[in-house]
Amino acid sequence: MAEMTMIQAITDALRTELKNDDNVLVFGEDVGQNGGVFRATEGLQDEFGEERVFDTPLAESGIIGMSVGLSTQGYRPVPEIQFFGFVFEAMDAVVGQSARMRYRSGGRWHAPITIRSPFGGGVHTPELHADSLEGFMTQAPGLRVVIPSGPYDAKGLLISSIRNNDPVIFLEHMKLYRSFREEVPEDEYTIDLDKANVVRKGTDMTLVAYGAMVHSSIKAAEELEEEGISCEVIDLRTVSPIDIDTILESVKKTNRAVVVQEAQRQAGVAAGIVAEIQERAILHLEAPVFRVTAPDTVYPFSQAEEVWLPDHQDIKEKVKESMNF
Amino acid sequence: MVFKSPVEGIEEKFEMIQILNEDGKIVNEDAMPDLSDDDLVELMRRMVYTRVLDQRSIALNRQGRLGFYAPTAGQEASQLGSQFALEQDDFILPGYRDVPQLIWQGLPLYQAFLFSRGHYHGNQMPEDVQALSPQIIIGAQITQAAGVALGMKRRGKKNVAITYTGDGGASQGDFYEGVNFAGAYQAPAIFIVQNNRFAISVPVEKQSAAKTIAQKSVAMGIPGFLVDGMDVLAVYKVVQEARERAVNGDGPTLIETLTYRYGPHTMAGDDPTRYRTEDMDSEWEKKDPIVRFRKFLEDKGLWSEEKENEVMEKAKEEIKTAIKKADKQEKQSVTELISIMHEELPVNLKEQMEEYKEKESK
Ligand SMILES: Cc1ncc(C[n+]2csc(CCOP(=O)(O)OP(=O)(O)O)c2C)c(N)n1
Ligand SMILES: [Mg+2]
Numbered sequence: 001m002a003e004m005t006m007i008q009a010i011t012d013a014l015r016t017e018l019k020n021d022d023n024v025l026v027f028g029e030d031v032g033q034n035g036g037v038f039r040a041t042e043g044l045q046d047e048f049g050e051e052r053v054f055d056t057p058l059a060e061s062g063i064i065g066m067s068v069g070l071s072t073q074g075y076r077p078v079p080e081i082q083f084f085g086f087v088f089e090a091m092d093a094v095v096g097q098s099a100r101m102r103y104r105s106g107g108r109w110h111a112p113i114t115i116r117s118p119f120g121g122g123v124h125t126p127e128l129h130a131d132s133l134e135g136f137m138t139q140a141p142g143l144r145v146v147i148p149s150g151p152y153d154a155k156g157l158l159i160s161s162i163r164n165n166d167p168v169i170f171l172e173h174m175k176l177y178r179s180f181r182e183e184v185p186e187d188e189y190t191i192d193l194d195k196a197n198v199v200r201k202g203t204d205m206t207l208v209a210y211g212a213m214v215h216s217s218i219k220a221a222e223e224l225e226e227e228g229i230s231c232e233v234i235d236l237r238t239v240s241p242i243d244i245d246t247i248l249e250s251v252k253k254t255n256r257a258v259v260v261q262e263a264q265r266q267a268g269v270a271a272g273i274v275a276e277i278q279e280r281a282i283l284h285l286e287a288p289v290f291r292v293t294a295p296d297t298v299y300p301f302s303q304a305e306e307v308w309l310p311d312h313q314d315i316k317e318k319v320k321e322s323m324n325f
Numbered sequence: 326m327v328f329k330s331p332v333e334g335i336e337e338k339f340e341m342i343q344i345l346n347e348d349g350k351i352v353n354e355d356a357m358p359d360l361s362d363d364d365l366v367e368l369m370r371r372m373v374y375t376r377v378l379d380q381r382s383i384a385l386n387r388q389g390r391l392g393f394y395a396p397t398a399g400q401e402a403s404q405l406g407s408q409f410a411l412e413q414d415d416f417i418l419p420g421y422r423d424v425p426q427l428i429w430q431g432l433p434l435y436q437a438f439l440f441s442r443g444h445y446h447g448n449q450m451p452e453d454v455q456a457l458s459p460q461i462i463i464g465a466q467i468t469q470a471a472g473v474a475l476g477m478k479r480r481g482k483k484n485v486a487i488t489y490t491g492d493g494g495a496s497q498g499d500f501y502e503g504v505n506f507a508g509a510y511q512a513p514a515i516f517i518v519q520n521n522r523f524a525i526s527v528p529v530e531k532q533s534a535a536k537t538i539a540q541k542s543v544a545m546g547i548p549g550f551l552v553d554g555m556d557v558l559a560v561y562k563v564v565q566e567a568r569e570r571a572v573n574g575d576g577p578t579l580i581e582t583l584t585y586r587y588g589p590h591t592m593a594g595d596d597p598t599r600y601r602t603e604d605m606d607s608e609w610e611k612k613d614p615i616v617r618f619r620k621f622l623e624d625k626g627l628w629s630e631e632k633e634n635e636v637m638e639k640a641k642e643e644i645k646t647a648i649k650k651a652d653k654q655e656k657q658s659v660t661e662l663i664s665i666m667h668e669e670l671p672v673n674l675k676e677q678m679e680e681y682k683e684k685e686s687k
Contacts, residue, residue: 032527126421295677303656304659
């Protein structure tokens, strides 16, 4: 076991899979010699050579379109989109093409692509660098969307994603890259891509979150504990598919839920979860299932980030609103 | 093989256009632009001023007093020579590094600082500046430029749309689409590709099998030029001619300026020593646009150390004043943000407006 940051765990997962399978290719803008703008691919070109880890020309649509093509030749592409806000440049290649490859060839071809990309607010990146766009992706049939909340999960989930034979969007919250370390096994391990993780046990309230919001939820839960409210915290790990069974099991026990997302309120992952809960467990609920989200504006680079981003205080307020309902 | 590519060796047709060489000597008298002594001095003043602005911006960024900043030193001739060829009503579609062109077109300095800080007031161009705010998404401005130019043509304006991207940006699909559209509509657009040899860390050689970016004009059926981007006279001249063609109805031009950025890609943690050698840096510093233009002007008796110091002092003063003014700008609030999302607030935002008013009053 070694203590690793999330970025180190990601590099470690990439190294593991590059070693395991010659068909794994890692590429994107600045991922070669530079090791990626966040150093996620640091040292990998030196270790595996430019044939396996390489820079591409600057074109996201080219990067993902090429990944689809490489898939037909038995490769397992692990492209990087430098910041997830740039995925709009590649929307057809991702959603219109890679996600439909298996379907439109009747299974003759498939696209075992893992698109890695940093996202998320709070680190003072400019326009279209911080946006939480997972909601768009979860609307695309054929894709899986994975969002780790820390180093241990990142390694296991990334290895599972690379080994999965369908396209996976693997979103890495920038705020978590270096914010804390965790024990991460040096050996390979996988984590299911359709199983949520109960990260904190509780009896009065179910908090459902993913990515950085898992940590805000845990913090809220710790503070609420002192006020006598016991919160269970579920880390979704994957937002497509959603492990609704784990959520329901918890809600049936706590009878209340608050769903937390960093993304804007309209549509989105949280809205879908609220719908699922009320459809399947309405008689277990003591209060409406609430959401904590950002407002329906663009992400405000640098100026109003702190107010705009949901935090543990917002979560605590919603929990109390539910408890007092 | 029976068939030989008809464009083999095409790059040889794209010789680099230079007027003023590294030693400050005119090497192409016939191409010398028609600029008065005052114009020449003004060009120099702007380059020196902009170099100071770059140094100060880097320092301010390190002190945490600026936000997003992409250094410009090395690219002054390419940026300011091209802007100098514009008329006030021409339309600029800049990339994130092209703030100096906006400033010399009339964007107040304090607003440039607010742009860096992510305040939307920094993106609000004054009435007499026809420009979009610097584009972050590489290539997006290029297709838009074709639209601005087509619109101008249809309105019968005698103006051009000018857009800037980098050597990396020329790999985007949007680049080919935008330049091709402008060609198809013979729209009055000028596409400048500032080839500073790197897209963050990726060397230009990895972007394409083509030896130059200028030669891509051949495929679009429009004029294309390769220019010494460290030579302010050459850049000015080529852009000025492109402008003339455009307003005369002769369509767009693609211009590649060969240049170099001395600093890091942006101030957000880029480390150029990971991908550039010191030798390469110093080789390019020898081509410096200010050094050679200074020699040229001094030989003509138009410039002196005193004059340069004056410009530098004035720049520092004005930067200080502008930063103070930027500091006075109230921080952008979420309610303000909500209010500028639509012309008319939709219902969801009306509700959220109330919610955030309360939040922000706490
Ligand atoms: C669509 C898109 N992809 C990637 C980026 C990230 N990025 C910002 S600048 C840059 C390199 C650009 O290089 P170049 O076009 O040569 O311009 P330069 O910065 O050298 O002026 C990259 C990859 C971006 N901003 N937008
Ligand atoms: Mg460049």
